[in-house]
Amino acid sequence: MQLIMTCINLRKPPCSLKVGPDKMVNTLNNEPDFKQVLRDAGLRVTPQRASVITILSETDDHPNVEELYEKVRKLDDTISVATVYRTLSVLENVGLVRKLVLNDAPARYEMMPPTNHDHLVDLESGELVEIPGTDIADVMNRVASELGYEIVSHHTVIRARKR
Amino acid sequence: MQLIMTCINLRKPPCSLKVGPDKMVNTLNNEPDFKQVLRDAGLRVTPQRASVITILSETDDHPNVEELYEKVRKLDDTISVATVYRTLSVLENVGLVRKLVLNDAPARYEMMPPTNHDHLVDLESGELVEIPGTDIADVMNRVASELGYEIVSHHTVIRARKR
DNA sequence: CCTGTTAATGCGAATTATTCGCAAATGTCA
DNA sequence: TGACATTTGCGAATAATTCGCATTAACAGG
Ligand SMILES: [Mn+2]
Ligand SMILES: [Mn+2]
Ligand SMILES: [Zn+2]
Ligand SMILES: [Zn+2]
Numbered sequence: 189m190q191l192i193m194t195c196i197n198l199r200k201p202p203c204s205l206k207v208g209p210d211k212m213v214n215t216l217n218n219e220p221d222f223k224q225v226l227r228d229a230g231l232r233v234t235p236q237r238a239s240v241i242t243i244l245s246e247t248d249d250h251p252n253v254e255e256l257y258e259k260v261r262k263l264d265d266t267i268s269v270a271t272v273y274r275t276l277s278v279l280e281n282v283g284l285v286r287k288l289v290l291n292d293a294p295a296r297y298e299m300m301p302p303t304n305h306d307h308l309v310d311l312e313s314g315e316l317v318e319i320p321g322t323d324i325a326d327v328m329n330r331v332a333s334e335l336g337y338e339i340v341s342h343h344t345v346i347r348a349r350k351r
Numbered sequence: 352m353q354l355i356m357t358c359i360n361l362r363k364p365p366c367s368l369k370v371g372p373d374k375m376v377n378t379l380n381n382e383p384d385f386k387q388v389l390r391d392a393g394l395r396v397t398p399q400r401a402s403v404i405t406i407l408s409e410t411d412d413h414p415n416v417e418e419l420y421e422k423v424r425k426l427d428d429t430i431s432v433a434t435v436y437r438t439l440s441v442l443e444n445v446g447l448v449r450k451l452v453l454n455d456a457p458a459r460y461e462m463m464p465p466t467n468h469d470h471l472v473d474l475e476s477g478e479l480v481e482i483p484g485t486d487i488a489d490v491m492n493r494v495a496s497e498l499g500y501e502i503v504s505h506h507t508v509i510r511a512r513k514r
Numbered sequence: 515c516c517t518g519t520t521a522a523t524g525c526g527a528a529t530t531a532t533t534c535g536c537a538a539a540t541g542t543c544a
Numbered sequence: 545t546g547a548c549a550t551t552t553g554c555g556a557a558t559a560a561t562t563c564g565c566a567t568t569a570a571c572a573g574g
Contacts, residue, residue, distance in 0.1 A: 232570050268524045306507040324487040333353040337511040344469040348500040395541050431553045
């Protein structure tokens with residue numbers, strides 16, 4: 189099943205990562221920012237890593253590695269798939285990128301979102317819908333009442349470390 | 352990283368699926384129950400499906416297919432891995448089983464829990480901890496205050512269909 | 515600038531969880 | 545007890561991701 193990302197329309201303006209002037213600024217600020225994050229982690233700033241971040245920052249959907257690789261190749265036609273995998277893993281580790289592991293599909297990726305959101309998979313269309321907010325009960329209520337969705341199941345995985 | 356399932360101790364009695372006399376009853380009631388669920392879905396009741404349900408009902412952790420297969424083989428030494436996969440898929444479709452897709456590890460399975468719970472992955476030990484309740488904000492607060500966990504990230508996937 | 519050290523890359527092969535194809539077996543129902 | 549569609553077992557196939565290693569390049573220090 190193919191996943192298509194759309195923006196939920198619980199309220200206007202939409203939550204699209206590309207919409208809004210502040211986000212444009214954020215995207216531009218991204219470049220010096222990620223360099224510092226990498227260096228602070230003792231990692232090198234390579235053109236491959238820059239390319240992956242550029243492409244992932246420019247897109248408002250949730251590409252998988254194959255899709256990302258095709259787009260990144262337009263910036264750097266010598267980059268390899270293995271490097272895209274390694275780069276995404278690195279960027280995930282330093283907290284710049286979020287990896288979405290969904291059922292029976294290759295992992296998808298997004299820049300670590302400035303505004304928290306979770307995801308809803310439309311079982312019929314395969315759409316991947318972004319849901320603003322953090323409160324599951326609230327989300328369930330909104331989805332049920334404001335959108336016409338019937339929730340089949342939900343599953344939250346929290347990654348944590350002992351404090 | 353190996354995942355070990357433990358039971359959270361936010362309050363007593365613990366939420367272990369095997370603890371408590373009512374759960375024992377639930378497990379025993381499971382057998383006639385699942386047959387009806389399968390038949391209602393137009394599916395056949397096979398010894399392979401019964402074996403998988405028996406083993407998965409008896410365990411209080413979250414086995415992956417490999418682990419499940421080894422245990423099921425003690426009930427039915429001719430069952431094949433492919434059948435375990437197919438059976439789990441069928442049982443998930445009819446709502447008897449929940450599949451847990453975690454990062455970089457084979458999927459894990461549990462009987463659809465009578466009491467709702469989500470999961471927490473301890474990033475250091477790899478432990479898979481069960482978290483009662485449905486409210487994410489509440490869970491985050493509890494985890495932070497009552498257990499000594501620092502939340503690194505959380506991700507909720509809701510599966511839904513248009514109503 | 516150079517230069518040395520070391521991390522990162524590219525390539526292709528390897529890994530491995532999961533699925534598939536098909537012949538044989540079996541559950542269900544009349 | 546058949547008929548017959550479904551399910552199984554087996555092995556091969558698939559495909560996402562990782563690995564090994566030779567080569568390249570980032571970058572700290574001189
Ligand atoms: Mn794709
Ligand atoms: Mn295992
Ligand atoms: Zn998103
Ligand atoms: Zn559980």
